[in-house]
Structure formats: structure tokens, C-alpha cells
Amino acid sequence: MADISDFQESESEVRVYCRSYPTVFTTGKEHTLSDEDGNEYIDFLSGAGALNYGHNNELLQKILQDYISANGVTMSLDLFTSAKRDFISKFNSTILAPRSMHYKMQFVGPTGTNSVEAALKLARKVTGRFNVVAFTNGFHGVTLGALAATANKKHREATIGALGNVTRFPFDGYFGHNMDSLIYAEGLLSGKGSGIEPPAAILLETIQGEGGINVASGDWLRGLQRLCREVGALLIVDDIQMGCGRTGTFFSFEEHGLDPDVICLSKSISGYGLPMALTLLKPKLDIWRPGEHNGxxxxxxxxxxxxSAALDYWRSSEFSDSIVKKGRIIRDSLERTAEKIPLQWVKEIRGKGMVFGFELNAPELAETVVKTAFKSGLIIETCGADDNVLKVMPPLTISEAGLMKGLDILHSSIVKACSIH
Incomplete structure (x- = not known):
């Protein structure tokens, strides 16, 4: 059994993920992790979405090793470097230009929450307004500005003080599929008697990751974009977890025809799990003075x-097609699992691309599944307001054989957990 006493004695109680996987990991390769005792685990956690291209991807690893060996610049503040120029050029030619997208790139402190902070600060600076619309079950980070837009109770309770200048609206489907929450938003933002200050921005995830894999419809998203234009608010898409291919396209909103004013990227944008964040903004919005937002x-x-190297995956449609294909494998497997367990335990299966949520009717049941799966060689986490949704999020590069093996472990873990509850 792994000795974790050093961590327990010296590391802050704020740690989270390690509580579900009590071992000491030593190596990672592609879709697997190994620990000190020689156990191997299939990784359906993927660094909470930071490892879309897997652990120690050989393509990226070789290029990184060569760069370090050549004494390439490591840290440069915002000085011009050849490495930054190569990324800017390649991101423009591989991602933006083929999609007819025109954005300036703001490199912020290397976390998703910093990308959101920059977006919110800029929206308020551009519009002269302070209020921001965010949504139920949304997650945007835990620094104060981003936390104000985050809905999760356990994160908000950690802060003593006001988390203001945010108006919360219901996300698509929050009150069930029979209520159109877009009508609610339109009524409050357009009505003169709502008492809601005109927003600087509407901030949203097209698929809420931490919120429970809640998938917004195209009509709802397009309606929000139209509403933004009508009320003079910026549309900010937080694509930190669902971007970089997780839904099958590089940006999660592509198939819906959205044209966001600001896009927040982090997690898998570096390709290798290295810290990096990027805020894309329409050129007309770039009114920053030097140093107004830095790090x-x-x-x-x-x-x-x-x-830069990871962008090679997006030079053709082959990679995107493989994500869609493996996504169908995931959905089919989860649906077969749902058929094998008592009806009262499973609530819903939802997702897109290679991110799916298997919602169970009890948080303790989901926790049992996570523990059972870990003992069987699978790492998977829960999400949702009640932590009752199993989040299936393997690396996009996982082999079909590895994917099926992981899904088989998940299937048996769910069936076993249901049999003892």
C-alpha cells in the first residue's frame, strides 16, 4: 500500500483529487498512469481536461526535449520570443484563418481563472458597465472575479465577503426541458421593470463541465448571442475545459455558428499539460493600456x-472525425450500462464528442463507483452540484482498445456499486 503520510502531514487540507485516488503516481504515458507499486490505471480524468493529447505525448515530448536541449528561452514575461511567434503564426494559420475567425491573442497568467478574469475586466472596461450575467451550475474559476460568476456552493462558501456584480440566470434545461430559460433571460434583460442592471457581458460554457455535463442547445446559444447584441453586452465563451477538441471540433461552439466577442482558453491549449492560458478578443475590443492586466x-x-506542436492534430479533419467516432463508442457503452442496472439508479446520460456525464440518483452511489473503479484500474471523477454525475473524459488520443477497456471497467464498477446499494 502506498505511503502517503508525507502528503497528509505536510500538504494543506485544500487538496481534492488525491482523496479519491490514495496512491503515489510516478509515470504517465498516453492514456495510462502508473504508481509506486507498479499498478497501472486508465485515465478518464485527463487532468480535468488539461491532457486532451494524453500523458507524455511522443510528438510533443520530442519537440520539447529538443527545445530544452538547445537552451531555448523558458520564461520571458511578455518579451518577443521565437517560440511565441511560432505559436501565434501557427494558431492563426491552423485554427483561426480556416474558420474565418479574427481575434487578438492575450497571453495571461497561465490558469483558466486568469483568462476569465481578463475577459471580465475587459468587458467592464469596454462597456463601462459592471454587471455580468452568468448561469446556474456554471464554473469559471475560484479567484474573486471568476468565483463571483461560479455557481457551485462549495466553492463560493470558501470566501468570506461579497461576490457581487453578477446576475444569475438559469442555464438551458435547468428547470427541465419543458421550460425555455431563454424566454426568462430575454424578459429580464429587455424589461424596464426587472431591476437588473444592463450587463457588460454574458459569460457561459456551451457544455458545463464541473456543473454536470449540461449541454446547451444550438437554438439556446444562438438566442443568447442575439440577446447580447440587442442589449449591448459582450458574449464571452468559457472554452477552458470544452475547447481544444473535447467536443469534436477545436472550439465547442463551432457547429452552432456562434461568433463570441471573447473566448477563454487554458487547460489543453498547451497540449502537454504545461501551464498556459489564452484570451481571444475581437480586435476592436483591444483597448488595454500596457500592463493593465499582466502576470x-x-x-x-x-x-x-x-x-504549436499540438496544432498539427488540426491540419485535417482526421483527428476531429476520430473524436466523433470514439464519442459514439462512449455513448453506446454508457447506454448499455444503463440497461443493466435498476431503473431507479440512473437519471440521465448526456454529452458530446468525448465528454459524457452518467447521472446517478445518489451522490453516495457515484462515490462508490469512483472507489470501485479505482481499485479495478480506472481513474474517473464526479461532477455536478451534488457530485452525482460520473464524468467520462478520456484523452482524445486514447486508442479504441484502451477506451473499451476503460469503459468495461466503468460498466462493471457501476453494476457492482448498484448491487450493494
Whole structure:
């Protein structure tokens, strides 16, 4: 059994993920992790979405090793470097230009929450307004500005003080599929008697990850974009977890025809799990004065190098097609699992691309599944307001054989957990 006493004695109680997987990991390769005792685990956690291209992806690893061996610049604040130039050029030619998208790139401190902070600060600066619309079950980070937009109770309770200037609206389907929450939003933002200050921005995830894999419809998203234009608010899409291919396209909103004013990226944008965050903004919005939003580590050149290399996956439709294909495998497997357990335990299966939620009717049952799966060699987490949704999020590069093996473990873990509850 792994000795975790050093962590328990010296590391802060704020740690989270390690509580579900009490072992000491030593190596990671592609879709697997190994621990000190020689046990191997299939990884359906994927660094909470930071490892879309797997652990130590050989393509990215080789390029990173060569860069380090050549004494490439590691840290540069916002100085010009060849590594940054290569990323900017390749991101423009591989991602933006083929989609007819025109954005300036703001490299912020290397976390998703910093990307959101920059987006919110800019929206307020551009519009002169303070209020922001965010949604039920949304998650945008835990620094104060982003936390104000985050809905999760356990995160908000950690802060003593006001989390203001945010109006909360119901996400698509929050009150059930028979109520159109877009009508609610339109009525309150357009009505003169609602008492709601005109917002600087509407901030949303097209699929809520931490919120429970809640998938917004195209009509709802397009309606929100139209509403933004009508009320003079910016549309900010938080694509931190669902971007970089997780839904089958590089951006999660592509098939819906959205044209966001600001896009927040982090997690898998570096390709290798290295810290990096990027805020994309329409050129007309770039009214920053030098240094108004900065950070020491916004020049992580190691991340620029691997981020550039990861863009090679997007030079053709082959990679995107493989995500869609493996997504069908995931959905089919989860639906077969649902047929094998008592009806009262499973609530809903939802998702897109290679992110799916298997919602159970009891948080303790979901916790049992996570523990059972870990003992059987699978790492998977829960999400949702009640932590009752199993989040299936393997690396996009996982082999079909590895994917099926992981899904088989998940199937048996769910069936076993249901049999003892």
C-alpha cells in the first residue's frame, strides 16, 4: 500500500483529487498512469481536461526535449520570443484563418481563472458597465472575479465577503426541458421593470463541465448571442475545459455558428499539460493600456512550443472525425450500462464528442463507483452540484482498445456499486 503520510502531514487540507485516488503516481504515458507499486490505471480524468493529447505525448515530448536541449528561452514575461511567434503564426494559420475567425491573442497568467478574469475586466472596461450575467451550475474559476460568476456552493462558501456584480440566470434545461430559460433571460434583460442592471457581458460554457455535463442547445446559444447584441453586452465563451477538441471540433461552439466577442482558453491549449492560458478578443475590443492586466508567467515558452506542436492534430479533419467516432463508442457503452442496472439508479446520460456525464440518483452511489473503479484500474471523477454525475473524459488520443477497456471497467464498477446499494 502506498505511503502517503508525507502528503497528509505536510500538504494543506485544500487538496481534492488525491482523496479519491490514495496512491503515489510516478509515470504517465498516453492514456495510462502508473504508481509506486507498479499498478497501472486508465485515465478518464485527463487532468480535468488539461491532457486532451494524453500523458507524455511522443510528438510533443520530442519537440520539447529538443527545445530544452538547445537552451531555448523558458520564461520571458511578455518579451518577443521565437517560440511565441511560432505559436501565434501557427494558431492563426491552423485554427483561426480556416474558420474565418479574427481575434487578438492575450497571453495571461497561465490558469483558466486568469483568462476569465481578463475577459471580465475587459468587458467592464469596454462597456463601462459592471454587471455580468452568468448561469446556474456554471464554473469559471475560484479567484474573486471568476468565483463571483461560479455557481457551485462549495466553492463560493470558501470566501468570506461579497461576490457581487453578477446576475444569475438559469442555464438551458435547468428547470427541465419543458421550460425555455431563454424566454426568462430575454424578459429580464429587455424589461424596464426587472431591476437588473444592463450587463457588460454574458459569460457561459456551451457544455458545463464541473456543473454536470449540461449541454446547451444550438437554438439556446444562438438566442443568447442575439440577446447580447440587442442589449449591448459582450458574449464571452468559457472554452477552458470544452475547447481544444473535447467536443469534436477545436472550439465547442463551432457547429452552432456562434461568433463570441471573447473566448477563454487554458487547460489543453498547451497540449502537454504545461501551464498556459489564452484570451481571444475581437480586435476592436483591444483597448488595454500596457500592463493593465499582466502576470509574471504569461510567457511560458515551454508551453508555446508544445502548443504549436499540438496544432498539427488540426491540419485535417482526421483527428476531429476520430473524436466523433470514439464519442459514439462512449455513448453506446454508457447506454448499455444503463440497461443493466435498476431503473431507479440512473437519471440521465448526456454529452458530446468525448465528454459524457452518467447521472446517478445518489451522490453516495457515484462515490462508490469512483472507489470501485479505482481499485479495478480506472481513474474517473464526479461532477455536478451534488457530485452525482460520473464524468467520462478520456484523452482524445486514447486508442479504441484502451477506451473499451476503460469503459468495461466503468460498466462493471457501476453494476457492482448498484448491487450493494
Amino acid at each position: 509574471t508567467f504569461r510567457g511560458n515558452n515551454l508551453a508555446f512550443v508544445t502548443a
